[in-house]
Every structure is written in structure tokens, then in C-alpha cells.
Amino acid sequence: MDAVFIDLDGTLTxxxxxxxxxxxxxxxxxxLPVPHQDELTWCIGPPMQESLRTLAGSxxxxxxxxxxxxxxxxxxxxxxxxxxxGIPEAxxxxxxxxxxxxxxxxxxxxxxxxxxxxxGLAEHFLRIFGSELDGANVRKTDxxxxxxxxxxxxxxxxxxxGDREHDAIGxxxxxxxxxxxxxxxxxxxxxxxxxxTRLLExxxxxxxxx
Numbered sequence: 330m331d332a333v334f335i336d337l338d339g340t341l342t343x344x345x346x347x348x349x350x351x352x353x354x355x356x357x358x359x360x361l362p363v364p365h366q367d368e369l370t371w372c373i374g375p376p377m378q379e380s381l382r383t384l385a386g387s388x389x390x391x392x393x394x395x396x397x398x399x400x401x402x403x404x405x406x407x408x409x410x411x412x413x414x415g416i417p418e419a420x421x422x423x424x425x426x427x428x429x430x431x432x433x434x435x436x437x438x439x440x441x442x443x444x445x446x447x448x449g450l451a452e453h454f455l456r457i458f459g460s461e462l463d464g465a466n467v468r469k470t471d472x473x474x475x476x477x478x479x480x481x482x483x484x485x486x487x488x489x490x491g492d493r494e495h496d497a498i499g500x501x502x503x504x505x506x507x508x509x510x511x512x513x514x515x516x517x518x519x520x521x522x523x524x525x526t527r528l529l530e531x532x533x534x535x536x537x538x539x
Contacts, residue, residue, distance in 0.1 A: 330428050330486055330487060330488050330506075330538070330539055331428055331429060331482065331483065331486040331487065332428055332429045332430075332431065332480065332482040332483075332486065332487040332488075333423065333428045333429070333430050333431070333487065333488050333489075333490065333538075334431045334432070334433040334458075334473065334476060334487065334488070334489045334490070334500075334505070335430065335431070335432055335433065335454075335489075335490045335491070336432075336433060336434055336489075336490060336491030336492060336493075336496050336513075337432055337434035337436055337441055337444065337445070337459075338373055338374060338434065338436060338492075338513075338514075339373055339374055339491075339492035339493065339510075339512075339513025339514045339515070340413075340490060340491050340492050340510055340513055341412065341413065341416055341420075341432075341445075341450060342410045342411060342412050342413065342416075342444065342448065343410065343411045343412075343413060343513075344373060344409075344410045345366065345370060345373065346366070346409040346410070347402065347405070347406035347407055347408070347409030347410050348369075348372065348373055348402075348406065349366035349367075349369040349370065349372070349373075350366065350401070350405075350406060350409060351398045351399075351401045351402040351405075351406040352369045352372055352380075352381075352384070352398065353366065353369070354397060354398070354400070354401045355381065355384075355394040355395075355397040355398040355401075356384065356394070358394075358397040359385065359390065359393065359394050359397065361384070361385070370514055371514075372384075373493075373513075373514045374435075374492065374493035374495060374513075374514055374515065375435070375493070375495060376435050376460070376464075376467040376468060376495075377395065377398065377435075377436075378391060378392075378395060378464060378467060381394040381395050381398065402440070403440070407440050407443060407444050407447075408444075408447060410444060410448070412448050412450065413512055413532055414532070415531065415532035415533050416450070416532050417449070417450065418532075418533070419532040419533055419534075419535040419536055420450065420453040420535070421453065422535070422536035423535050423536050423538070423539070424453050426536065426539045427539070428539060429455050429480075429482070430453055430454045430455060431454055431455055431456050431457070431458060431476060431480065432445065432454050432456075432457040432458060432459070433458045433459075433469070433472055433473060433476055433489065433499075434457075434458070434459045434460075434472075435459070435460050435466075435467050435468070435469060435472065435495065436459050436460065437459055437460050437461065437462050438457060438458065438459030438460065438461065439459075439462065440459070441457050441459040442457050442459075445457060455480075456476075456479070456480065458472055458475065458476040458479070459472070460472065468495075468499070469489075469491075469495045469496055469498060469499025469500070470498065470499045470502045470503075472499065473489065473499045473500065473502070473503050473505065474502075474503060477503060484503045484504040484505045485504055487505045487506070488500075488505060488506040488507070488508050488538065489505045489506070489507050489508065490508045490509075490510060490529075490535070490538075491507070491508075491509065491510065491513075491515075492509065492510045492511075492512070492513025492514055492515045492520075493513070493514060493515040493519070493520075494515060494519050494520065494522070494523035496509070496523075497509065497520065497523035497524045497525050498523060498524075501524050506526055507523070507524060507525050507526060508525060508526065508527050508528075508529065508538065509521075509523075509525035509527070509528045509529065510528070510529045510532075511528055511529065511530050512530070512531065512532065
């Protein structure tokens with residue numbers, strides 16, 4: 330493998346407090362019932378626009394909730410986050426093995442860059458690919474198409490590591506090998522059905538992929 334694309338939420342960091350807390354804030358601002366954070370973890374991974382549209386029940390409502398969500402997330406929520414144990418060491422070992430490392434997240438790039446810098450992970454990656462605030466490249470299929478065009482990487486010699494089905498769907502659309510991680514928010518059943526070719530149980534196994 331010459332290139333490894335890695336998801337952010339649920340793969341490198343656990344974003345549950347920040348994402349679910351901001352969802353609660355957006356729901357409250359929108360006048361909707363506010364469930365417990367544990368009931369909102371299904372929103373971690375998919376494009377946030379889609380999750381908010383589902384919660385609001387309409388396209389217009391979802392768009393308004395996105396504004397409220399970002400009010401809190403941009404200042405507080407993005408740092409209510411935790412690097413998974415073993416990730417810094419695993420990234421260092423993976424990079425030492427030779428492949429070029431990139432982040433590929435549906436989270437807006439401006440937030441992803443701040444998170445990775447804040448937690449000292451940015452140094453491991455050549456580039457950080459994320460969506461734009463206007464929604465461009467929010468789907469993993471579009472994001473990876475853009476990343477491949479920007480980097481010139483051969484998809485046949487690349488892998489995508491992530492914790493949700495969207496990572497596998499995006500990777501397989503371009504002939505990239507999808508690898509699933511089980512410490513995030515996707516179940517083994519979800520990842521297997523999506524076509525992940527291998528499932529990892531702990532971060533230390535990342536360095537064994539090559």
C-alpha cells in the first residue's frame with residue numbers, strides 16, 4: 330500500500346460529547362424534544378446535514394438546525410473530544426512503515442484541521458481532506474474522488490480506514506481497499522455488510538496492515 334486514507338470521528342478520536350452535545354443544543358434551539366446523548370450516537374459518522382434533516386423532519390428545518398449546531402460546535406464542541414488510546418503510537422508506526430497518510434473525513438475541513446492540530450495528530454498526515462461548509466464533498470464517495478485527484482494516488486494501492494459503512498461505500502466506489510475499526514460507532518454487522526475487507530479490534534493493529 331502506497332497511501333492510507335483515515336477517517337477522523339470514531340477512528341482517530343471519540344467525538345461523542347461534542348457532537349451529541351451540539352445536537353442537543355440545536356434541538357433545544359429548534360424547539361424539539363432533546364434526547365439523551367446516548368440516543369444520538371447514530372449521528373456520528375454520516376454527513377451531519379443528513380442527520381439534522383432526519384431530526385428536524387424537513388430540509389428547511391435541518392438547514393436551520395445546522396446553523397445552531399455550528400454555533401456551539403465551532404467554539405466548544407470540536408474540542409469536546411478524546412484521542413483513542415494508542416492512536417498516536419499507531420500512526421507513528423504506520424507512517425514509519427512507508428505509506429503516505431491522509432485524513433478523509435466528512436466533517437468540514439476547517440474543523441478537522443483545528444481538531445488534529447489541537448490534539449497533536451496533524452504532523453502524521455500529508456494532507457487533511459474534509460467537506461466544505463457549503464456541503465461540497467460531504468459524501469465519502471465525492472470526498473475520496475477529490476482526494477485521489479488532488480494527490481494522484483493509485484486507488485489500487487490505497488486503503489481507507491474507518492468505523493462506519495460510509496467509509497466502505499466511498500472506498501469501494503473507487504477501488505480503494507476498505508478496512509473497518511471496531512472501537513468507533515459502527516457495529517461489526519454494519520461494517521461487514523458494507524464490504525470492509527478486514528476488521529480491527531484495537532489501534533495497535535493499524536501498524537500491522539502493511
